[in-house]
Amino acid sequence: MSIMRSDAKKNYDHLLTVASDLLSKGGADASLRDIARTAGVGLGTLYRHFPTRDALLEALLRARFDELTVRAGELEKSSTPGAALAAWLRETVAIAHAYSGSITAMVAAIEDGVSPLHASCLTMRTAGAQLLVRAQTAKQARDDVDGADLFALVGALSWVADQPALASRSDRIFDIVTGAVLIPPIDLES
Incomplete structure (x- = not known):
């Protein structure tokens, strides 16, 4: 700008x-x-x-992605690896859900190198992947999950929260999914 x-x-x-x-x-x-x-x-x-509407949405999402990147760095310094990853995932899903329908823009931005969201989205995904690697190194996350999987999980979990028939189950589904990624299961409330 x-x-x-x-x-x-x-x-x-x-x-x-x-x-x-x-x-x-x-x-x-x-x-x-x-x-x-x-x-x-x-x-x-x-x-x-x-x-355009897309320009507005891109500016909003870019700001949120940048916040999530900063937040990943904060969590990395202040939390255990598994708890940091779970907290970042929860916050990322909440942001994706807050802008209903935005997950499509997020997924498209990762694949489109000329998208105004591409750099912020890629940086945010990399920050999450670093939290994942940190948790994997500490033996607190499965080692067969990568950053692309993590990004896909964010999309899936925010989609669940967007569905009226499933929204009431979104916290439970989040706990199930993160429980499958994190080892040993950790207290997700911390």
Whole structure:
């Protein structure tokens, strides 16, 4: 992103905050008009910053992916390897679920080297893979799982949480899946 005037940066950040809130409540199909109205700006201001819905979603996801990358580093320093991996997985699934329908964009971004999300998504996946390797080295995770598997598990677990008929079981399914990856089973609440 180029250098912005302070008022433009303020609008940009405010639009992202409002969009994050509305999109997490209404899914990826929340109205751009409602986002602009709620942010107290004109639709033209929104479109100057985010010319398409995809551009807005990409900016939101990129920010969340970058946060997850930083969070992986924090967890690596503060938790046991298995607990760090489980916590990162839970937070990653929560973010993927918060933007209902975003898992498709995440999966596509990994495969599309020119996607604006590609670098952030790849960095986030690498951070998770490092947590996995750390847990594997400590003999706290199966050694036949890799970073691509971990990313696929995030997609599967967020999909479960997105399904009305399965959402009430999503925490239980998360525990089953992480229990199958982590050895010995650890207390996932820590």
